[in-house]
Amino acid sequence: MSSTTLSEAYRDHPLSLHHVIPLDFNTIPTVPDSHLWPPSDDDFPSDDRLSIPVVDLMDPDAVKLIGDACETWGVFHLTGHGIPLSLLEHVEVEGRQLFSLPAEQKLKALRSPGGATGYGVAQISPFFPKYMWHEGFTIMGSPLEQAIQLWPDDHKRFCDVMDDYQKQMKMLAEKVISLIMRSLEIHEEMIRIWPEPAGTALQLNSYPSCPDPNRVMGLAPHTDSLLLTILHQSATTTGLQIFKEEVGWVLVYPIHGALVVNVGDLLHILSNARFPSVLHRAIVSQSKHRLSVAYFYGPPPDFNVTPLVKCLNSDQMTGFLSVTVKEYISIKAKNLEKALSLIRI
């Protein structure tokens, strides 16, 4: 049994209170200066049909297909995953209901400055000079404590859906990770190398429609810290973009019923940099309110993360310093995108 929980690992890096409260997007007719980002000169692919791979989990070649997708893109669409469509719909309905509450109601579940769970701006906000067109709600384990604040008499359905979703996502994440380990030719006994409880979090992201979508940022470019992220994005509008070297920002068009799986920093380390921890961001729409639900999965906070395979093109096992999950979260909380380079050998 691990001695620290994931939320404790985040607690050491408090934000100041004004960094936690999102804008009340419903009452804002124009974009305030605090949320206006400089015009961008980003690169986009010359072929706008370029898209991330799609892998069917039931495909007899799934191990190879997932390994190839992780290596070349660090992200892929997953179909055949067995998560009922109705559960994906329910999680989205509950999320939309939460974000459509009046601002003063949502503030009752505000994340505390040193806390990891509840309602608030993106955790990466302090690293950027402008605020994002985004509000989030983070769940670790049971959402009961916050849900009671939001709906004193009527929180059961929200909690049941979030509990069920997290349970199913955990099983799926473990299945995908075991296929990834096989693709790295890691020995069968080594596949299940960390004890329970896994470090997991569920992040509901809301991107309200925006009068000037080209001048705001939904979620600024970042990599995810843990091993693997499984993302459900609403099918009604696009928003997720991933950065591909030598290509630029590639839009990830939602595929109905498919989930987006991406490599996180810890898997980049375990794979000795064979798999890129994919840089991604979210843009917003002028007319549609977009919702996404990200499930983050990693080993327990006290687990030592160290490369499991040799570096490509060399016999070296030591591409990275060995760090615990908790130590890595702490390095990331202070350094954001420089964190991986700080532990490279």
Ligand SMILES: O=C(O)CCC(=O)C(=O)O
């Ligand atoms: O909304 C999205 O598509 C991306 C969300 C995301 O990157 C995150 O929650 O870490």
Ligand SMILES: [Fe+2]
């Ligand atoms: Fe992310």
